[in-house]
Amino acid sequence: AQSVSQHNHHVILSEAASLELGCNYSYGGTVNLFWYVQYPGQHLQLLLKYFSGDPLVKGIKGFEAEFIKSKFSFNLRKPSVQWSDTAEYFCAAFNAGNMLTFGGGTRLMVKP
Amino acid sequence: EAGVAQSPRYKIIEKRQSVAFWCNPISGHATLYWYQQILGQGPKLLIQFQNNGVVDDSQLPKDRFSAERLKGVDSTLKIQPAKLEDSAVYLCASTGGLVRRETQYFGPGTRLLVL
Secondary structure (H helix, E strand, C coil): CCCCCCCCEEEEECCCCEECCCCCCCCCCCCCEEEEEEECCCCCCEEEECCCCCEEECCHHHHHHEEEEHHCEEEEECCCCCCCCCCCEEEEEEECCCCEECCEEEEEEEEE | CCCEEECCCCCEEECCCCCCEEEEECCCCEEEEEEEEEECCCEEEEEEECCCEECCCCCCCCCEEEEECCCCCCEEEEEECHHHHHHHEEEEEEEEECCEEEEEEEEECCEEEEE
16 A cells, blocks of 8 residues: 655744655655645645646745655755744645655744 | 634543534645544544545444534534543644545634543
């Protein structure tokens, strides 16, 4: 069965630090990948997605992610985080059965 | 455009009781999903509807969970009887078309605590 794994459960950064959150998936076929974010007290929102084309995907709020097929990875990056980026981040992938599978999430805390 | 609506937002029950959650998807969205998110984990799909038909319920514990979407619009998820391990956030999501791999839009969730 497909799995999505996120390496870091908790990340603490200071404002202006750079961010990289790891995501790996196990499925070897055509894969569609997402990063969702959940701000405190809010619902899950789409940050960015990869379906095809340019493997470097740009999303909202300055986030980007790079799809590296050979590494089965889809890491999320932001060059300079803000306090308002404090949230939980989820990587997700569609598998062969068209079921969206989520990673366990990474809680990011940005210190002002 | 209004988002996915869910109610109630919070529910506390005792084990062996029954509980029901309601979801109203984004207007016009044909496909509706119910997810279970246990604390510290990512959401896990329970059931997927397309209009009023079930597309995938392979991960729904059918001995105690049931869901319906009778008119192809809003949906109800029921747990009967509840167990302690059912404590979780129950998320509803919807997508607009009939394409299988679309961006899903999530509601705020219902947080269930089973005592």
